[in-house]
Amino acid sequence: MISQLSWKVGGQQGEGIESTGEVFSIALNRLGYYLYGYRHFSSRIKGGHTNNKIRVSTSEVRSISDDLDILVAFDQETIDVNFHELRNGGIVLADSKFNPTIPENVNVTLYPVPFTEIATELGTSLMKNMVAIGATSAILNINPNGYHEVVQDTYGRKGEKIVEKNMEAIKKGVEYLKDVFGFDRTDMYLEKADGQKRMFMIGNDAIALGAIAAGSRFMAAYPITPASEIMEYLIKKLPKFGGVVIQTEDEIAACTMAIGANYAGARTFTASAGPGLSLMMEAIGLSGITEQPLVIVDTQRGGPSTGLPTKQEQSDLMAMIYGTHGEIPKVVMAPSTVQEAFYDMIEAFNIAEEYQVPVILLTDLQLSLGKQTVEPLDYHKINIRRGKLLNDDLPELENKAYFKRYEVTEDGVSPRVLPGTKNGIHHVTGVEHDETGKPSEVALNRIEQMDKRLRKLANINFNTPVHKRIYHDHPDILFVGFISTRGTIEEAMERLENDGIAVNHAHIRLIHPFPTEELLPLVEAAKKVIVVENNATGQLANLLKMNISYANKIASLLKYDGNPFLPHEIYTRSKELI
DSSP states (O other), X not given: OBSEEEEEEEEETTSSHHHHHHHHHHHHHHTTOEEEXXXXXXXXXXXXXXXXXXXXXXXXXXXXXXXXXXXXXXXXXXXXXXXXXXXXXXXXXXXXXXXXXXXXXXXXXXXXXXXXXXXXHTXXXXXXHHHHHHHHHHHHTOOGGGGHHHHHHHHGGGOHHHHHHHHHHHHHHHHHXXXXXXOOXXXXXXXXXXXXXXXXXXXXXXXXXXXXXXXXXXXXXXXOTTTHHHHHHHHHHGGGGTXXXXXXXXXXXXXXXXXXXXXXXXXXXXXXXXXXXXXXXXXXXXXXXXXXXXXXXXXXXXXXXXXXXXXXXXXXXXXXXXXXXSOOOOEEEOOOSXXXXXXXXXXXXXXXXXXXXXXXXXXXXXHHHOEEEEXXXXXXXXXXXXXXXXXXXXXXXXXXXXXXXXXXXXXXXXXXXXXXXXXXXXXXXXXXXXXXXXXXXXXXXXXXXXXXXXXXXXXXXXXXXEEEEOOOSSOSEEXXXXXXXXXXXXXXXXXXXXXXXXXXXXXXXXXXXXXXXXXXXXXXHOSEEXXXXXXXXXXXXXXXXXXXXXXXXXXXEEOOSSSOOOHHHHHHHHHHHO
């Protein structure tokens, strides 16, 4: 029996590959298994190779596996593209409709199963994915009845007959593998899970849920991969809490609408990807100079321009810190797990209001769209902080004076009132202004207002700016990464430790302002610092050099082909670097 499995289904986009992975993985999640999934999909609406690789385990997993145990293929291209991942003794389940072939003299077994034919006999070829799930279940020794609840949830709205037909397709897949091939390889049986109930979600769902928990009741956004699921989730859920989502005409409108709604007192945000953030830069500057809270989610993808819109990359980092014109205080956060995405989204709203600054929550395609098991969220941890938002009891101002909305304060944060508050009248403008908001080009006032705004960053309070796994006082390697590379780095660390190489790990969650004090002693203690990131120019490594120095011991481990890191890549390449 095995305690861990790597399974992949592939075919042409639009023929049910995603639903195959969904039904399979949700059912196993409900049985108590831990899962980590990653979808490779084309930027076309229909057509082009797509696959869904899912890792199943009886213990927690946070990365894609190096190899593959079972490949389910709906066309020959799936075999040709993915066969190299199969381990010795692996299995290919392929639709016999296309006469599948595999390379000769390899220790991999091909089982041609008439997925399409069996499904057609049951009423429609669309159910071929259910037949494939059934064949997989025979290999893993999973009772097909374990899928009934998921099939009911997925297809129940179409009627009970459809549910019964899909369940019959799963059982036919089981029967075919056992009756025709006599499958009885107990070495492929999957160990029983603990049966515990856990969530199973993508990072975008966690971000959207975090926004609701933070009290956000309005989102303005324009659709873009890989951010659209945030908007789609909230379109369904936010009205239940008295909220609304508006699909704007473009990202500029989305960002300025969010600023206006925040000015009115609502907790509002927008979400996009790199091209959309480029359009928002002027508006982010408006948020900075008017000191209006603003939360933006940037789900990174392959660039530049349209680039690789459905592929993994982490190349927006410098743009998110330095992209705006002029100089404004800004916070950039980078959650590394689905759980952190939920909690950090709440914290993003708190920081935006406490310090009256734009806050960018930086994710990447792997975290945003990769689906994984999540332990139950602790809603008792939620704490709403609105900073210096004053109530209606404002003192009456003498001589018809205006409220000092931009008052120069020691901590850089001015008192804030909502429009219409009695005795709170003030100007709001995108040009430089005095303490009441009145436009001013006086040199001394400019210096006072700039210094006041920039003082905010010295007081940012973020509970865990760096996630640390420190095992050694003077390690051979200190790995540094951000966002979705965390689990892959941790798996590579275990292999290096087994080789006698001492390894520590620092994963940065607060990108700007940079957590220099937290990282400096870790960098000083290490013989070699290896920065793992999905871009071509080593942006995170350059930030490390700018803020901490020690450039002579910092090395970059880069990948920018559109695919996420695999554990063996970090393991092998880091050994070469030391």
